[in-house]
Amino acid sequence: MERTTHILLLAYPLQGHINPLLQFSKRLVSKGVRVTFVTTTSIGNSMQALPSHSISIEIISDGSENGKDSESLDAALERYKLHVSQSLAKLIEKHNSSQYPPKMVVYDSFMPWVLDIARQFGIDGAPFFTQSCVTNAIYYHASHGAIQMPIEEGASISLPSIPSLKIDDLPSFLCDKGLYQALLKLVLNQFSNILEANWLLCNTFNELENEVVNWMTSQQWRVKTIGPTIPSIYLDKRLEDDKEYGLHLFKPDVDACIKWLDTKETHSVVYTSFGSLASLGEEQMDELTRGLKNSNCHFLWVVRETEQKKLPLNFLEETSEKGLVVSWCPQLEVLAHKAVGCFMTHCGWNSTLEALSLGVPMVAMPQWTDQPTNAKFIVDVWKVGVRIKLDERGIATKEEIELCIREVIEGERGKQMKMNSIRWKELAKEAVDKGGSSDKNIEEFVAKLAPS
Structure with a gap:
């Protein structure tokens, strides 16, 4: 041609x-x-x-x-x-x-x-x-x-x-x-x-x-x-x-992620990632680690190398049965994996579109720029997720994180979100x-x- x-x-x-x-x-x-x-x-x-x-x-x-x-x-x-x-x-x-x-x-x-x-x-x-x-x-x-x-x-x-x-x-x-x-x-x-x-x-x-x-x-x-x-x-x-x-600005650990997911039950894993730019404070990292741990769900968490020093001591050892922490991962492959039940996300537009296109409900934890607006639509317009409420210090507490994860993975509303997510997945495919x-x-x- x-x-x-x-x-x-x-x-x-x-x-x-x-x-x-x-x-x-x-x-x-x-x-x-x-x-x-x-x-x-x-x-x-x-x-x-x-x-x-x-x-x-x-x-x-x-x-x-x-x-x-x-x-x-x-x-x-x-x-x-x-x-x-x-x-x-x-x-x-x-x-x-x-x-x-x-x-x-x-x-x-x-x-x-x-x-x-x-x-x-x-x-x-x-x-x-x-x-x-x-x-x-x-x-x-x-x-x-x-x-x-x-x-x-x-x-x-x-x-x-x-x-x-x-x-x-x-x-x-x-x-x-x-x-x-x-x-x-x-x-x-x-x-x-x-x-x-x-x-x-x-x-x-x-x-x-x-x-x-x-x-x-x-x-x-x-x-x-x-x-x-x-x-x-x-x-x-x-x-x-x-x-x-x-194009990867960070090198993803493909094998480790997919092999680990292969051993997990359908829709049992919380995939957690805040993108290539967001940086959480130490107090927020501490609450997040506890929230993930207390949810009692399996979790795959992307923590960039520059952020890993903020993880509490012994966290990786204590959660090795339940969780996997990697410095970067092949996000599309992970979201498309049957083991993933929800995506805890900063709600960047690319991540939001990926979750919608792959039918994965979300726990929204927006950080800055356009992310709060995307979170509003995820919850109230497209009805495919819940948004974590921050306390008076602007922190997402471990209790709130646990509550939101459980709602999406186990709750009645979570089932509806999953059905809505599948509908958007079909519409995304039809569009292209x-x-x-x-x-x-x-x-x-x-x-x-x-x-x-």
Whole structure:
């Protein structure tokens, strides 16, 4: 097959942003598109592990080689923008004089300025949103002053097409503005040229966020859902060899995890992971270890190497019969394993989509950024989990953790959550399967770019 339509995809250098774009690249390749995946020097070394036979990889400078440890987040983001703007322009120039000049740059929505660079070279650009449509809508309303800051404790926020939200349902950047000023600016700037783009690609599926997607469309946003972007083997199985993301910033202990799970009964294990960034305080770690222990369930717990010193002395010996602690694991394989009965999660969007796509109910323990909003929807809208309530110190106590685990694994509500999870799993598969909502959107995207 002659691949004449060429698309560049530019990822933001965080694992949770790279993986969805990488999976979207594989879908594009399956539709006959020539794909060049562009990442930057700060993460480029980890990209060598990619199955590059169908996707070309280019690494451009983001200035990280000149970055200083002491630089502020503001300065780091400015340096990133300056260097990526320059090196992306050079890359487009190089490809423009090749046999297959690019038709389009798909770029992470955190970099809205890429649209201007692309159009300077006569090609189009499309932002790719790696967070939920609900989170994006909330940030959009905030960027237009529809959410009054500071938000009073106990106040309810009403926004079109979104259930009423309390302060602890909002993305944390909106609540702790002083703490996250540079990051708040980054997420609000995503919408600076939203109406200029001909495509807004979102890592979700229509059925999951129907009301918000309809609202976005009513605002003249050219929104197209193309997710969930998880490997095809877990969904429609139409992409050969698409068994994993292909990029690990941490090395997973595959054998240990799967062999251990194989010895456990169906739906008996609590899988616990808080992602690649979250860091729990020592007091919280202590409560979590006790909660897992007291639940009397088997548990598989991912504790990154940098976090393991926070585990209580003797915890590993005392729980060796019941639990397995690993520094990283193949999350999709674990969630797909029949032994797993629930997922205690920080509710990052990728983890949330993975659990929904694999039919696993959740115990939600959000930490920051978009996670509180995802937790609200997990519990109240999709009805596939419970949310751990924090005490007056902001700590999830061992009693609360035990209670939530038992409710999902053993309780009556847990059975209903499991049934709801299976329904979302089927809808996720349908969305990406032939003729599904996401599949049709990708087909349409490719058809518009194809030479007539």
